[in-house]
Amino acid sequence: MRHLTCAAAVVVLAVSSCGDRVAVPSPQPPEELFTGARVIVGDGQVIEAGAFLVRANQIVEVGTVDEITASPDTRVTDLTGQTVMPALVNTHAHLGWEAYTGWGSEQFTRQNLIDHLYRHAYYGVGTIISTGSDIEEIALDVQQAQRLSQVDGAHYLVSPGLGTPGGGPNPRFTDDAGWWGVHEATGPDEARAIVRAEADRGIQILKIWVDARDERRGAQVKLRPDIYAAILDEAQVRDIRVIAHATTLEDHKRLLEVGARRFIHMPYDVDVDEEYLALVEARNAYIVPTLGMVTRGEPFRRPVFEDAFFQEQVSDEVITALRDAAAGNPVPAQPVSAAAEARARVIRDNFARLQDRIILGTDAGAVGDFFGYADHLELELFVRLGMTPSQAIVAATTRAARAFGLTDAGSIEAGKRADFLVLDANPLDDIMHTREIAAVYLRGKKVDREALRARWQSQPGSGPVDQRPAP
Ligand SMILES: [Zn+2]
Known part of the structure; x- marks a missing residue:
């Protein structure tokens, strides 16, 4: 990867007529053009020799290398020979x-x-x-x-999770002395009240457990259909997405x-x-x-x-x-x-x-x-x-x-967050190639993988070895 130009400036120093330097905010946010890569859009489409423009934390344009051009201030990153995927x-x-x-x-x-x-x-x-x-x-x-x-x-x-008293996650969590419990509902009204309270806190996604293991380990009853029907109904009104186990x-x-x-x-x-x-x-x-x-x-x-x-x-x-x-x-x-x-x-x-x-x-x-x-x-x-x-x-x-x-x-398209991987091999040929990571960008910013690796490789770990359960 080469930076062909690197001219995006946050602050432009202008010289006024009397010679004083005045800091003027750059009129455009910094832009970066990623060009030359095979772009896996994420919806099944592929752009060979693709290019996309990132402004601040967003993808603003996607196309072929011929279609997307950069202004003189745009930083250009050449990804020829590499593959980009969301x-x-x-x-x-x-x-x-x-x-x-x-x-x-x-x-x-x-x-x-x-x-x-x-x-x-x-x-x-x-x-x-x-x-x-x-x-x-x-x-x-x-x-x-x-x-x-x-x-x-x-x-x-x-x-957050919503379940029946004694129910909820797998026993590895619930057997932990410090487990803080699930939001427990014993009837539809109680369940609706929980959904409303979670919506008020800004929660957008709720999990519910519908599992016989809950009964086996002492839950009063498996989460009943009338309760989860109430949860789903109230969640829809509150624009909360429910995911059911x-x-x-x-x-x-x-x-x-x-x-x-x-x-x-x-x-x-x-x-x-x-x-x-x-x-x-x-x-x-x-x-x-x-x-x-x-x-x-x-x-x-x-x-x-x-x-x-x-x-x-x-x-x-x-x-x-x-x-x-x-x-x-x-x-x-x-x-x-x-x-x-x-x-x-x-x-x-x-x-x-x-x-x-x-x-x-x-x-x-x-x-x-x-x-x-x-x-x-x-x-x-x-x-x-x-x-x-x-x-x-x-x-x-x-x-x-x-x-x-x-x-x-989820995709390399205009309007999406600029979250993508740069790979040294094509995962469409072999899914194992998703591991050939040259770089990760989130919100348009390159993740400093080297620094993270150095930090983690020098950490001893925090405690006694966990005996992981047999499969
Ligand atoms: Zn899980």
């Missing part, structure tokens, strides 16, 4: 608890939350939705600071019937049927399969601590700790059991039938998958399960943004 949009993760290598509620600090935004940014994730496990006071504070340009990293969207075909259908449009997890229990697929189409619904979390198959069977792409973000001490932990917690050889085989087959087939509805989400931070890095593993799984690399990128960018009405993210 930054990823991750719709399901749990920020704040992971501390490389300790994990728990005591790790949830403003500083750690911000660190996780940087970790996503490092790996090319431009937008991150943290679902149902953040301390809201801290989360809202960080979200606001980022809106004021005081915090960089991936664009952060907090999604549900893992069975029956729960998905009941939720779709009352207006749910976003799902964490696919039906994993049985094959989806025509009735379900019709409901999904009718609702224009989106599914976050979190394949890494449920399959624990390749590529998750490769030890992350041996992967150079992972090692970039941790110290030798953390790598050693993870290696030692894995030695005491070996991954069983496949096939694990006939039941696991059958479930894997259902997941494969359901994924294939829902392919056009799939969006990116990793569950990272909850089950031992690592921020940003896990996004690339999920892309790899999308392709292993039948998507083309182009389809996988659409699922992880434009479609994920559209699912949450994020009109300023």
